[in-house]
Amino acid sequence: MKKGEQRKQELLKIAYRMFIEKGYDNTSVDEIIAKAGIAKGTYYYYFPSKEDTLEAVIDMMINEEVAKAKEVVASPMPIPQKVAAVIYSLRPGQEEQSIAKVVESNENIVLHEKLNKRLVTEAIPLLSEVVREGNLAGVFNCEQIEERVKMILIICSKLFDEADFTENEVTAFIDVTEKIFGAQPGTMSFVRELIMGGIG
Amino acid sequence: MKKGEQRKQELLKIAYRMFIEKGYDNTSVDEIIAKAGIAKGTYYYYFPSKEDTLEAVIDMMINEEVAKAKEVVASPMPIPQKVAAVIYSLRPGQEEQSIAKVVESNENIVLHEKLNKRLVTEAIPLLSEVVREGNLAGVFNCEQIEERVKMILIICSKLFDEADFTENEVTAFIDVTEKIFGAQPGTMSFVRELIMGGIG
DNA sequence: TCAGATTTTCGACTATTGGTCGGTTTTTTA
DNA sequence: TAAAAAACCGACCAATAGTCGAAAATCTGA
Numbered sequence: 397m398k399k400g401e402q403r404k405q406e407l408l409k410i411a412y413r414m415f416i417e418k419g420y421d422n423t424s425v426d427e428i429i430a431k432a433g434i435a436k437g438t439y440y441y442y443f444p445s446k447e448d449t450l451e452a453v454i455d456m457m458i459n460e461e462v463a464k465a466k467e468v469v470a471s472p473m474p475i476p477q478k479v480a481a482v483i484y485s486l487r488p489g490q491e492e493q494s495i496a497k498v499v500e501s502n503e504n505i506v507l508h509e510k511l512n513k514r515l516v517t518e519a520i521p522l523l524s525e526v527v528r529e530g531n532l533a534g535v536f537n538c539e540q541i542e543e544r545v546k547m548i549l550i551i552c553s554k555l556f557d558e559a560d561f562t563e564n565e566v567t568a569f570i571d572v573t574e575k576i577f578g579a580q581p582g583t584m585s586f587v588r589e590l591i592m593g594g595i596g
Numbered sequence: 597m598k599k600g601e602q603r604k605q606e607l608l609k610i611a612y613r614m615f616i617e618k619g620y621d622n623t624s625v626d627e628i629i630a631k632a633g634i635a636k637g638t639y640y641y642y643f644p645s646k647e648d649t650l651e652a653v654i655d656m657m658i659n660e661e662v663a664k665a666k667e668v669v670a671s672p673m674p675i676p677q678k679v680a681a682v683i684y685s686l687r688p689g690q691e692e693q694s695i696a697k698v699v700e701s702n703e704n705i706v707l708h709e710k711l712n713k714r715l716v717t718e719a720i721p722l723l724s725e726v727v728r729e730g731n732l733a734g735v736f737n738c739e740q741i742e743e744r745v746k747m748i749l750i751i752c753s754k755l756f757d758e759a760d761f762t763e764n765e766v767t768a769f770i771d772v773t774e775k776i777f778g779a780q781p782g783t784m785s786f787v788r789e790l791i792m793g794g795i796g
Numbered sequence: 797t798c799a800g801a802t803t804t805t806c807g808a809c810t811a812t813t814g815g816t817c818g819g820t821t822t823t824t825t826a
Numbered sequence: 827t828a829a830a831a832a833a834c835c836g837a838c839c840a841a842t843a844g845t846c847g848a849a850a851a852t853c854t855g856a
Contacts, residue, residue, distance in 0.1 A: 399803090399804085399852085400803075400804075403804085424841075424842060424843085425842075425843060425844085426841085426842070426843090434805075434806085435805060435806040435807055436806080436807065436808090436843095436844080436845090437804090437805060437806055437807070437845085437846080438804070438805050438806070440843090440844065440845080441803090441804065441805075442804095444844095445843080445844075446842095446843065446844090505705060505706050505709050505710070506705050506706065509705050509709050510705070539764075539767075539768075540764040540765075540767055540768035540771075542764070543762070543764045543765050543767075543768035543769075544768050544772070547751050547755075547768065547769075547772060550750060550751055550754045550755075551747050551750055551751065554750045555747075555750075562743075564739075564740040564742070564743045565740075565743050567739075567740055567743075568739075568740035568743035568744050568747065569743075569747075571740075572744070572747060572772075572775075572776055575772075575775040575776070576772055576775070599823085599832085599833080600832070600833070603833085624812075624813060624814080625813075625814060625815080626812085626813075626814090634834075634835085635834060635835040635836055636814090636815080636816090636835080636836065636837095637816085637817080637833090637834060637835055637836070638833070638834050638835070640814090640815065640816080641832090641833065641834070642833095645814080645815075646813095646814065646815090
């Protein structure tokens with residue numbers, strides 16, 4: 397890695413942290429360069445604009461999460477569990493969660509939404525592959541796989557914005573997931589413990 | 597209506613138009629007051645901040661769409677058709693659609709997302725009432741009504757962002773809707789013509 | 797080793813923007 | 827009709843994204 401590339405990565409990490417901590421709009425370029433200890437010109441030598449920095453930060457985040465998801469897809473695991481694991485792996489990582497003060501839901505709409513949109517797009521082919529596996533294995537039974545996967549991902553991205561889940565939400569989500577993919581009732585019921593224990 | 601209230605409404609309309617035409621971020625307060633022919637101080641006499649103006653604009657839009665939706669709920673109509681009609685009435689109105697250049701999807705994330713969020717929240721009780729009707733009438737059969745309605749609304753808000761629908765999307769959407777609400781297969785199939793003819 | 801080119805860095809400067817404030821005009825009230 | 831309240835004005839401020847020409851550091855090849 398060249399010198400220049402190193403600096404860019406360093407700036408990216410700083411920007412990433414600050415965008416998540418304080419929100420994209422509430423983070424000024426001046427603050428970023430102050431923390432990095434560089435001059436304005438240097439920053440703009442690496443990034444054409446602040447928004448491009450955001451885009452790069454999102455790329456970084458997406459790549460990490462997609463990599464995790466791909467591992468899960470490749471790993472041997474019962475199909476229903478794999479579906480859950482892929483979705484689970486797409487959540488914002490540990491770090492984001494702990495840092496995030498303003499980040500989720502109310503503030504930082506731009507980052508949040510851009511990230512979710514990209515996440516859904518990138519995840520569709522991955523999760524579709526798993527569902528296709530499921531169809532072959534007989535656990536699932538559905539057509540329009542990509543479209544159904546998209547719906548599930550959209551639901552998840554919105555539902556998981558809130559930190560806590562109600563009993564009814566979980567129940568409905570499990571039932572809907574089974575029905576969307578044409579699975580036998582109970583196929584996804586293990587998700588209840590997963591959600592209640594792991595996240596909620 | 598007092599003089600002051602008139603001016604406020606006038607400003608609101610101007611802001612609404614500009615936010616939709618050019619996006620919230622790309623509309624400056626200076627532009628708004630220029631178009632309104634007033635001074636900075638006057639603007640801030642009516643709105644504490646630019647963001648409050650956005651909030652007020654969204655309120656305005658929400659109220660209109662909720663009013664339409666309420667009419668639909670109250671009107672006599674077969675339940676499945678009513679479900680479709682309520683959802684349909686929540687789309688951004690004619691005007692928005694025609695004005696909107698940058699508005700949808702790519703730019704104007706803030707307005708778009710805040711609006712959608714509010715729309716889902718406000719629509720849940722309305723659509724839930726219809727579904728409850730449907731349960732009593734025997735066309736639907738489901739529990740966790742609010743939660744299922746929320747899912748449908750989320751799916752719609754994301755799916756209808758794109759102007760065009762694929763055959764597969766429509767097929768999957770119809771099937772999913774029926775299954776989420778526990779309706780007989782075919783119950784919602786009329787939606788196909790509705791979407792293909794009316795929107796797509 | 798050294799000159800010339802390339803890459804990287806610098807920071808003063810600009811334009812735009814959201815927002816403030818003290819004062820003026822208009823309208824209402826009594 | 828005079829005092830009070832409401833509405834309005836625009837100069838001013840602080841913050842902020844982005845520019846630019848020049849300087850410093852690094853690399854190149856002879």
